[in-house]
Amino acid sequence: MVTLSEENYLKAIYHLGKQGTLSVSTNAxxxxxxxxxxxxxxxIKKLADKNLANYTRYQGVSLTNEGRxxxxxxxxxxxxxxxxxxxxxxxxWDEVHEVAEQLEHVKSLKLVNExxxxxxxxxxDPHGDPIPDKNGNHSPIKSISIFDIDAGNQGILSFVKDSTxxxxxxxxxxxxxxxxxxxxxxxxxxxxxxxxxxKSQKMIISKEVAQNLYLSI
Amino acid sequence: MVTLSEENYLKAIYHLGKQGTLSVSTNAxxxxxxxxxxxxxxxIKKLADKNLANYTRYQGVSLTNEGRxxxxxxxxxxxxxxxxxxxxxxxxWDEVHEVAEQLEHVKSLKLVNExxxxxxxxxxDPHGDPIPDKNGNHSPIKSISIFDIDAGNQGILSFVKDSTxxxxxxxxxxxxxxxxxxxxxxxxxxxxxxxxxxKSQKMIISKEVAQNLYLSI
DNA sequence: TTAAATTTTTAGTCTTACCTAAAAATATTT
DNA sequence: AAATATTTTTAGGTAAGACTAAAAATTTAA
Ligand SMILES: [Mn+2]
Ligand SMILES: [Mn+2]
Ligand SMILES: [Mn+2]
Ligand SMILES: [Mn+2]
Numbered sequence: 001m002v003t004l005s006e007e008n009y010l011k012a013i014y015h016l017g018k019q020g021t022l023s024v025s026t027n028a029x030x031x032x033x034x035x036x037x038x039x040x041x042x043x044i045k046k047l048a049d050k051n052l053a054n055y056t057r058y059q060g061v062s063l064t065n066e067g068r069x070x071x072x073x074x075x076x077x078x079x080x081x082x083x084x085x086x087x088x089x090x091x092x093w094d095e096v097h098e099v100a101e102q103l104e105h106v107k108s109l110k111l112v113n114e115x116x117x118x119x120x121x122x123x124x125d126p127h128g129d130p131i132p133d134k135n136g137n138h139s140p141i142k143s144i145s146i147f148d149i150d151a152g153n154q155g156i157l158s159f160v161k162d163s164t165x166x167x168x169x170x171x172x173x174x175x176x177x178x179x180x181x182x183x184x185x186x187x188x189x190x191x192x193x194x195x196x197x198x199k200s201q202k203m204i205i206s207k208e209v210a211q212n213l214y215l216s217i
Numbered sequence: 218m219v220t221l222s223e224e225n226y227l228k229a230i231y232h233l234g235k236q237g238t239l240s241v242s243t244n245a246x247x248x249x250x251x252x253x254x255x256x257x258x259x260x261i262k263k264l265a266d267k268n269l270a271n272y273t274r275y276q277g278v279s280l281t282n283e284g285r286x287x288x289x290x291x292x293x294x295x296x297x298x299x300x301x302x303x304x305x306x307x308x309x310w311d312e313v314h315e316v317a318e319q320l321e322h323v324k325s326l327k328l329v330n331e332x333x334x335x336x337x338x339x340x341x342d343p344h345g346d347p348i349p350d351k352n353g354n355h356s357p358i359k360s361i362s363i364f365d366i367d368a369g370n371q372g373i374l375s376f377v378k379d380s381t382x383x384x385x386x387x388x389x390x391x392x393x394x395x396x397x398x399x400x401x402x403x404x405x406x407x408x409x410x411x412x413x414x415x416k417s418q419k420m421i422i423s424k425e426v427a428q429n430l431y432l433s434i
Numbered sequence: 435t436t437a438a439a440t441t442t443t444t445a446g447t448c449t450t451a452c453c454t455a456a457a458a459a460t461a462t463t464t
Numbered sequence: 465a466a467a468t469a470t471t472t473t474t475a476g477g478t479a480a481g482a483c484t485a486a487a488a489a490t491t492t493a494a
């Protein structure tokens with residue numbers, strides 16, 4: 001049995017290294033799960049004992065295949081619940097994360113799979129993140145950051161890298177939503193800002209914002 | 218903040234006494250939550266400290282108004298989730314309890330209330346148990362056990378007292394479901410069994426079964 | 435290539451929620 | 465009204481998951 005706390009560590013390791021394949025540092029994990037390095041060391045040992053993580057002292061951690069699958073299934077639940085909250089319960093995309101953090105730990109295979117079917121097998125969550133399937137696989141993100149797009153080109157906003165509510169609320173305020181067509185009009189070398197255009201408006205966004213908006217072309 | 222474990226104790230006390238108003242014994246609670254009397258004593262003290270329970274040593278426990286509301290809100294969530302699982306996710310009534318035991322602890326006012334609306338404000342769960350409203354109130358059960366109904370009378374099956382999966386599976390097997398019209402044909406004094414009749418069949422049920430089936434007349 | 439800085443681990447505590455065993459209080463029988 | 469049985473509480477312990485402070489290992493800088 002994997003405990004709630006173990007699931008959160010698995011997620012952290014999965015997200016920090018490329019799906020847990022890269023070795024990640026104790027400190028990075030501590031930061032991610034809001035705990036201390038010493039607590040991480042304790043937990044890592046437990047995960048290694050359960051064959052969920054590969055660990056040798058002072059060398060960082062990565063996930064085993066089993067650990068990677070466990071992590072992906074928690075992430076699958078998290079993202080499915082986010083879709084449910086937005087599509088069925090009138091939550092906005094900046095309100096779902098905290099609740100999904102709780103719902104992702106509910107254990108029932110039937111629940112996940114029926115929820116998946118009820119939502120008509122969504123492939124992405126409300127922030128554009130891909131939803132892993134039953135086997136933990138998902139298509140790689142093929143979108144590209146607006147910051148790396150040349151002036152004159154356009155695409156569809158399909159993923160926001162930062163999904164903290166402060167950033168999402170900025171997007172709400174500025175009427176930018178997933179699915180919007182965005183064209184890059186101009187790049188300003190002085191402060192790295194960009195001028196972009198949507199159906200309804202023309203606006204300037206900072207480098208920080210641009211780096212978190214991903215378009216599919 | 219009320220912990221998951223505290224919520225389970227509150228529910229137990231609520232269910233054992235009439236909505237927590239009656240004083241219930243340490244042993245009864247231990248039995249209900251599958252722990253030991255000594256653990257119950259510890260927890261009761263904590264609930265009393267938090268003003269959720271009324272407690273004096275050796276005198277049993279009851280709930281304060283605050284505790285009663287907290288318990289009712291957990292039960293509200295439990296039953297709403299059961300409705301969701303049956304009505305939207307193709308669970309059968311004997312599969313929902315375990316999952317609802319987990320979902321009932323998810324904390325989000327918006328979640329409960331939106332779920333309630335999404336389900337179109339159900340008044341009863343899949344076992345006929347009433348769903349408390351936001352203030353913890355619900356209409357009293359006015360149905361009566363089949364065992365207490367005289368031969369010749371009939372009613373609609375609207376509540377099953379025992380909702381363990383073994384009993385629910387017995388009902389499934391015998392094609393008895395909530396909403397069925399049931400008529401009591403005969404009472405057999407020898408073993409206290411009853412002969413009943415539904416649209417589709419005539420059958421004999423034991424005293425144990427009869428005592429768990431409630432009809433509204 | 436030492437010395438200094440940083441990271442990671444270990445050692446020792448704390449809290450929550452359990453447990454067992456024994457003591458104390460209450461309830462039930464003779 | 466004792467004696468006995470039962471229930472409840474207390475005392476002392478354990479495991480999970482966190483923490484701080486100090487030691488050890490590794491990395492970076494001089
Ligand atoms: Mn999220
Ligand atoms: Mn998301
Ligand atoms: Mn239930
Ligand atoms: Mn129920």
